[in-house]
Amino acid sequence: MRQILRFCLLPFLSLPALLVAQNEVEPNNGFAQAQSISFDQTISGAIDPTGDEDFYQVQVTTPGVLEARLLNIPSGENYEVSIFNAQQQEIAQQSGNETNPAFPNRLVCMPGTYFVKVNEVGNNSSSSSQYQLTVVFDASDIQECNNSFDDATPVSFGAVISASIFDTGDRDYYSINVTEPGVIEALLADIPNNRTYRVTIFNSLQQAISDDAGNETNPAFVNRLVCDPGLYYVMINER
Numbered sequence: 462m463r464q465i466l467r468f469c470l471l472p473f474l475s476l477p478a479l480l481v482a483q484n485e486v487e488p489n490n491g492f493a494q495a496q497s498i499s500f501d502q503t504i505s506g507a508i509d510p511t512g513d514e515d516f517y518q519v520q521v522t523t524p525g526v527l528e529a530r531l532l533n534i535p536s537g538e539n540y541e542v543s544i545f546n547a548q549q550q551e552i553a554q555q556s557g558n559e560t561n562p563a564f565p566n567r568l569v570c571m572p573g574t575y576f577v578k579v580n581e582v583g584n585n586s587s588s589s590s591q592y593q594l595t596v597v598f599d600a601s602d603i604q605e606c607n608n609s610f611d612d613a614t615p616v617s618f619g620a621v622i623s624a625s626i627f628d629t630g631d632r633d634y635y636s637i638n639v640t641e642p643g644v645i646e647a648l649l650a651d652i653p654n655n656r657t658y659r660v661t662i663f664n665s666l667q668q669a670i671s672d673d674a675g676n677e678t679n680p681a682f683v684n685r686l687v688c689d690p691g692l693y694y695v696m697i698n699e700r
């Protein structure tokens with residue numbers, strides 16, 4: 462019996478922000494003063510005076526990947542942008558400058574209020590020039606909270622699964638029930654430009670039994686004869 466699974470990858474970038482830019486509202490200097498903003502809404506703000514910190518909050522209603530994009534960092538300044546969960550614990554941080562925007566991102570599986578903070582690295586410099594912050598949310602991979610064997614998403618043979626490798630370091634696990642001996646095949650197509658993704662099949666002991674890597678022009682394809690019924694796994698990650 463020939464049993465095949467197909468994976469198609471989704472582009473993970475969301476649409477550019479089309480909303481009119483909005484200004485920060487000071488004081489926004491802590492979690493309690495965090496300014497409510499919407500996804501895809503570009504906010505202009507300034508780290509001024511020295512020591513200023515700008516807090517924003519967003520509402521997450523479904524699992525997905527939260528990304529904060531900090532652009533237009535003033536010349537000569539290093540700013541950092543941090544993401545916090547509803548318990549106000551930092552879950553991602555990245556710093557950037559005029560030529561390297563900061564783009565921290567993080568998979569979030571729990572709905573709730575999340576926070577984004579912008580500050581100057583070291584809190585010892587300031588500029589009246591405005592940065593631009595856009596918080597985006599990508600929920601296109603509806604199975605996203607599948608980052609371990611225990612959280613593997615059950616799938617069926619013949620299914621076509623659309624997913625993305627995002628946030629940074631994302632791994633997607635799927636489980637499939639094998640009821641009789643046969644060949645498991647998995648095809649990974651539509652890999653984004655300039656990326657190499659790997660697909661790996663694991664047996665019920667979670668031991669890798671076959672893998673292949675692919676890219677935009679060469680889909681990854683694995684096939685493996687399995688004789689023992691049981692729960693098998695397929696994992697996709699960036700190599």
Ligand SMILES: [Ca+2]
Binds near residue numbers: 487507513515
């Ligand atoms: Ca400010």
Ligand SMILES: [Ca+2]
Binds near residue numbers: 488513514516
């Ligand atoms: Ca502030």
Ligand SMILES: [Ca+2]
Binds near residue numbers: 624
């Ligand atoms: Ca994913």
Ligand SMILES: [Ca+2]
Binds near residue numbers: 631634
């Ligand atoms: Ca995942």
